[in-house]
Amino acid sequence: MAEPGHDALEVITMDLQGQTFALEAVHVREILDLVPITEVPGAQPFVAGLINVRGKVVPLADLRLKFGMEQTADTIDTRIVVIEIDVDRVPTVVGIRADKVHEVTTLDATALSEVPRVGTRWRQDYIRFIGKHGDDFIVVPDIARILVSGAAEPANEAPKHDRSSATLALARPGEH
Amino acid sequence: MTSPDPIETFRQEAQELLEQLEHTLLDLGHRPTDADLIDAAFRALHTIKGSGAMFGFERVAGFTHHVETAFDLIRKGRVRATAELIALTLAAKDQMRRLIETPAEADEAAGDAILGRLQAAIDAATVGVPAAAAVAAGPAAPAPASATAAARAVRTWRVRFRLPKNAMATGSNPLLLIDELRELGEATVIADTTKIPPLEDLDPTDCLVGWEATVTTAHPRDAIEQVFLFLLDDMELIIEAVDAQGAEEGAAAPTPASPSSSSSSNSAGQGSPATAAIAPVNWAEVGTKAAPKSSAPGPSPSPAAAAAEPAAQAQKGAATAKASGSVRVPAERLDELMDQVGELVIAHSRLKQITAQTHDPQVKSVVEEIERLARELQDTTMGVRMMPIGSLFGRFRRLVYDLSRDLGKDIELITSGEETELDKTVIERLADPLVHLIRNAADHGIEPRERRIDAGKPAAGRVMLTARHAGAAVLISVADDGRGLDRERIQARAEENGLVAPGAKVTDEELFKLIFAAGFSTAREVTNLSGRGVGMDVVKRTIEELRGSIEVRSTAGRGSEVTLRLPLTLAIIDGLLVRVGNGRYVIPLGAVEECVELTPEDDLRSTGRCFLNIRGDLVPFIRLREQFATRTPPDPYQKVIIVSAEGMHVGLVVDQVIGDHQTVIKSLSRLHAEVEMFSGATILGDGSVALILDVPQLVAHGQAQEERLKAAG
CATH class of the missing domain: 2.30.30.40 (SH3 Domains)
Known part of the structure; x- marks a missing residue:
C-alpha cells in the first residue's frame, strides 16, 4: 500500500453527495450497475443490503451513513464498486455504493496530505488521506477501519458521533 | 497457478501409501499367507523408502529400510507373518508417519525400540526352508508340488511386456529392465513397434514400444516377475514357458517364425490366432520360436505349467492394485466450481426470460439445450462433492484393532454400506463422533470374554458400522452386541444430576438421549478410553452442527445401537x-x-x-x-x-x-x-x-x- 510521500496512489474516483472520494485501485474488483438489493433485517443500517456478485452473496455498504450524509434516491448514475479488502485479516468482498463513478487516476504523492487535525466534519480515523486532484478535494476513506467499526460498534453510535463534530472546512467544489 | 511443492506432494503421497499399508496389514492379519497382500505391503514400503530418499527424508528412508528388509523376508517365505510381526509393523507405520509429518517430534529411541522388537519377532518367526518354499508358493507359484524341483531346472521363458505410456515420465527406464532380464540368463529381445503411430501423432514422451524377450534361465518364474515388480500394476506382462508343448503350439501358428536374432526387427507380422486369444493386445508374433533350440539344454521337467495361467494372473494383479484412479482437488476449488455453476443456472434463467418474448424456434431450442446442460452440470458438480463413506470406515479398522488389544477383548468390526455417498465436509466432520461411539461400544458395550461366554454369546464381540440412504438423509449407525444400556443406572444418574425428577416415568427414548448430555457418564471408573463423559456431548454437538439428529436404541443383554441421521450435503x-x-x-x-x-x-x-x-x-x-x-x-x-x-x-x-x-x-x-x-x-x-x-x-x-x-x- 502506498504511503504519502513515497509513491503515487492509483485510485478510482467516485462521488457521494457531491463529495469526491477515491478507492485504492488495488482493492477494486469490478464496477457494477445497480442490481437488486436484498435488505437484511436486523443488520446495521450502513451494511443493510446484500447483492449477488457472480454467484457470491456480497454485503453492500453505504458509506453515506458513515459520513453523516443524506440518503438520496438512486439515479441512473448509481454504481456499485466491488472491492476486496482485509477486515480483521479476513479477506472480505464488499460492494460500495457510489452516486457516480468517474475514472481511474493517479493521485500524485505530493497531492496527498495527512488528514488535518481539525476542520473535517468526519471522524478522522475513517479517512486515510485527503488529496487534491485539479480543483477537487479527494477523500481516500479507510474502508477497512470503517467496516471493522461497523462490525464492532453498536449500530446507533457512529452517525451521531459524526454529526456532532461540526464545522465544514473542506471547500465543497461546485455541486455536480 | 503455482506448481505444487514437491515435498508437500511427497507427504500426500506417503500419507496415501501409509494408509494403504495399514489396510494391507490389517487384511494380512486375517489371511497371513496371502502372497498378494504381502507383495502389496512390500511395494508400499519400498516406494516410501525410495521417494523418501529422493525428497530428502533420510530418516524416513533409513527407518523404512529396516521394515522393508523384514518384509522382504516374509515375502521370500523365510519368515511367517505372525500377529506379533503385523502389530509391530503397524507400530512402525505410525513411526513412519510421525517421521514424515512431524519429524521434530519423532522420537529416535522409540523408532529404534520398534526396530529392535521387529528383529526379535523376525527371529522368533523364522521358519525352516521347506515351509518357506510352501509359503512362497502360495497362489503365485505355478505348481507348488514341483516348485522346488522346477526352480533349479533351466527353462526358457517368453516374456512379453509393454510398459504404461507414461513410464518414461514416471522415471522407469525400459533399458534397465531389459538389462535385468539379461542378467537372469541368455536373452533375446525383440522390440514391438506396432503401436507407434505416424510421426505427426507421435508424442515423443510416450513409451510406445513393447518388447518380447526369450529368456533361458535357471531362475524361477518369480524372478522374472520381480524384474517388473514396481510396474506390475499398470503394465502388460505375459510370461509363458516355452517348453515342448509351448513350442508345438507356436509351430502350429500360421505365422512363419522369423529370425530371432535382430533386436530391432520391424514387426509387421500378423498376430497368431492361438496366442492373440490369450493376450489382451494384438502382439505381433515376431519372436515365436519353432523350438527352444538356442540354448535350452533340454525340455523342462515340469510340463504341468501350462501357458494359459500367466495372463490371468497378470490381469488379477492389475485389478487388485487399480483401487482408485482419483484426482486430488482442493475443496475450495470445488466450492468455486459450485458457485460458477450456480451463476450459470441464474444466467440461463435470465436468458430464458428474455427469449420468452421471441418466437424464433432456433433460439428457443438452443436455450432449452443450455438449460439441460446447465442442470446436468449442476448435478455433476454436486456429485463431485460426494464421497463414499468407505474412506472414513477404513480408518476405524485400526481403531478397533487397537481397542481390542488394549481392552483384551476380541472385537470384530463389521462394516456395510461403504459405498454410501455423503458430502465431503460432512464425512470429515463425522470422524470424531464416530470414534467416540465406537470406543463407547467397545469399552462399555461389549462384555469381557467370560461374561459373553456365560451369556451364551460368541466370544468375539461385534461392532457393526453401517451406512445407508433414507430419502434425503443418510443413516449411519454404530451397533454392538454387548450388554446394552443400563436403564436403571442411567435413570439414577440422571436423577442425581437433576436432569430427571426422582421417580419420574421416562420413556426409553428420552432416557437414552440423556447419555449425550455434557458430563454424563455412568461408567463406574474412568478408563483411559472412555468414561469421562466428554465424548458423547461432542457427538451431539457435532451432529447438531451438521443439522443431523441422533437416535438410541438398546435392548438389555442384546446390545445397543446409535443411529446418526444426517443430511446428504451441507451445501x-x-x-x-x-x-x-x-x-x-x-x-x-x-x-x-x-x-x-x-x-x-x-x-x-x-x-x-x-x-x-x-x-x-x-x-x-x-x-x-x-x-x-x-x-x-x-x-x-x-x-x-x-x-x-x-x-x-x-x-x-x-x-x-x-x-x-x-x-x-x-x-x-x-x-x-x-x-x-x-x-x-x-x-x-x-x-x-x-x-x-x-x-x-x-x-x-x-x-x-x-x-x-x-x-x-
Whole structure:
C-alpha cells in the first residue's frame, strides 16, 4: 500500500453527495450497475443490503451513513464498486455504493496530505488521506477501519458521533 | 497457478501409501499367507523408502529400510507373518508417519525400540526352508508340488511386456529392465513397434514400444516377475514357458517364425490366432520360436505349467492394485466450481426470460439445450462433492484393532454400506463422533470374554458400522452386541444430576438421549478410553452442527445401537420459499411441520397474545413482518408456517408461501455476524438474494416471548 510521500496512489474516483472520494485501485474488483438489493433485517443500517456478485452473496455498504450524509434516491448514475479488502485479516468482498463513478487516476504523492487535525466534519480515523486532484478535494476513506467499526460498534453510535463534530472546512467544489 | 511443492506432494503421497499399508496389514492379519497382500505391503514400503530418499527424508528412508528388509523376508517365505510381526509393523507405520509429518517430534529411541522388537519377532518367526518354499508358493507359484524341483531346472521363458505410456515420465527406464532380464540368463529381445503411430501423432514422451524377450534361465518364474515388480500394476506382462508343448503350439501358428536374432526387427507380422486369444493386445508374433533350440539344454521337467495361467494372473494383479484412479482437488476449488455453476443456472434463467418474448424456434431450442446442460452440470458438480463413506470406515479398522488389544477383548468390526455417498465436509466432520461411539461400544458395550461366554454369546464381540440412504438423509449407525444400556443406572444418574425428577416415568427414548448430555457418564471408573463423559456431548454437538439428529436404541443383554441421521450435503438444502412484505426468505424444509392460514379471528384475538390453537396445542407465533420491520401493508390472508426445533414448535407468520426451492447455502460475511435471525443466504432463480431463516434461533425467540407473556400473566 502506498504511503504519502513515497509513491503515487492509483485510485478510482467516485462521488457521494457531491463529495469526491477515491478507492485504492488495488482493492477494486469490478464496477457494477445497480442490481437488486436484498435488505437484511436486523443488520446495521450502513451494511443493510446484500447483492449477488457472480454467484457470491456480497454485503453492500453505504458509506453515506458513515459520513453523516443524506440518503438520496438512486439515479441512473448509481454504481456499485466491488472491492476486496482485509477486515480483521479476513479477506472480505464488499460492494460500495457510489452516486457516480468517474475514472481511474493517479493521485500524485505530493497531492496527498495527512488528514488535518481539525476542520473535517468526519471522524478522522475513517479517512486515510485527503488529496487534491485539479480543483477537487479527494477523500481516500479507510474502508477497512470503517467496516471493522461497523462490525464492532453498536449500530446507533457512529452517525451521531459524526454529526456532532461540526464545522465544514473542506471547500465543497461546485455541486455536480 | 503455482506448481505444487514437491515435498508437500511427497507427504500426500506417503500419507496415501501409509494408509494403504495399514489396510494391507490389517487384511494380512486375517489371511497371513496371502502372497498378494504381502507383495502389496512390500511395494508400499519400498516406494516410501525410495521417494523418501529422493525428497530428502533420510530418516524416513533409513527407518523404512529396516521394515522393508523384514518384509522382504516374509515375502521370500523365510519368515511367517505372525500377529506379533503385523502389530509391530503397524507400530512402525505410525513411526513412519510421525517421521514424515512431524519429524521434530519423532522420537529416535522409540523408532529404534520398534526396530529392535521387529528383529526379535523376525527371529522368533523364522521358519525352516521347506515351509518357506510352501509359503512362497502360495497362489503365485505355478505348481507348488514341483516348485522346488522346477526352480533349479533351466527353462526358457517368453516374456512379453509393454510398459504404461507414461513410464518414461514416471522415471522407469525400459533399458534397465531389459538389462535385468539379461542378467537372469541368455536373452533375446525383440522390440514391438506396432503401436507407434505416424510421426505427426507421435508424442515423443510416450513409451510406445513393447518388447518380447526369450529368456533361458535357471531362475524361477518369480524372478522374472520381480524384474517388473514396481510396474506390475499398470503394465502388460505375459510370461509363458516355452517348453515342448509351448513350442508345438507356436509351430502350429500360421505365422512363419522369423529370425530371432535382430533386436530391432520391424514387426509387421500378423498376430497368431492361438496366442492373440490369450493376450489382451494384438502382439505381433515376431519372436515365436519353432523350438527352444538356442540354448535350452533340454525340455523342462515340469510340463504341468501350462501357458494359459500367466495372463490371468497378470490381469488379477492389475485389478487388485487399480483401487482408485482419483484426482486430488482442493475443496475450495470445488466450492468455486459450485458457485460458477450456480451463476450459470441464474444466467440461463435470465436468458430464458428474455427469449420468452421471441418466437424464433432456433433460439428457443438452443436455450432449452443450455438449460439441460446447465442442470446436468449442476448435478455433476454436486456429485463431485460426494464421497463414499468407505474412506472414513477404513480408518476405524485400526481403531478397533487397537481397542481390542488394549481392552483384551476380541472385537470384530463389521462394516456395510461403504459405498454410501455423503458430502465431503460432512464425512470429515463425522470422524470424531464416530470414534467416540465406537470406543463407547467397545469399552462399555461389549462384555469381557467370560461374561459373553456365560451369556451364551460368541466370544468375539461385534461392532457393526453401517451406512445407508433414507430419502434425503443418510443413516449411519454404530451397533454392538454387548450388554446394552443400563436403564436403571442411567435413570439414577440422571436423577442425581437433576436432569430427571426422582421417580419420574421416562420413556426409553428420552432416557437414552440423556447419555449425550455434557458430563454424563455412568461408567463406574474412568478408563483411559472412555468414561469421562466428554465424548458423547461432542457427538451431539457435532451432529447438531451438521443439522443431523441422533437416535438410541438398546435392548438389555442384546446390545445397543446409535443411529446418526444426517443430511446428504451441507451445501444444499430443500427450502420453503416465502414472502414477507417485498422480501423473500427461505425456511429449511426439514424444520417445517405444516402450513395453516391465519384466520381473521386468530389475527384479531392475537393482538395481545400470540398463540394459535393447533389441534388442541397452544403454539406461540411470531409475526415476521414485525421482526423484519416491514413497511408494506400486509396481505389479507396471511399464512402461518409451523416449524419445530429441539422438539418445540413455533409459528411464523408470512404474507405468502411461494413454494419449495433447492437452496444453495452461502454463508453471511463477517459484517453480518451480529444478525441473529438468519443462518445464511441463497441466490434465487432471478439472480436476487434471499435470506435463510435460522429456525432454532426463531424458536428460542418465540419460546422466550411465551415465557415473558406467561410471567406477565
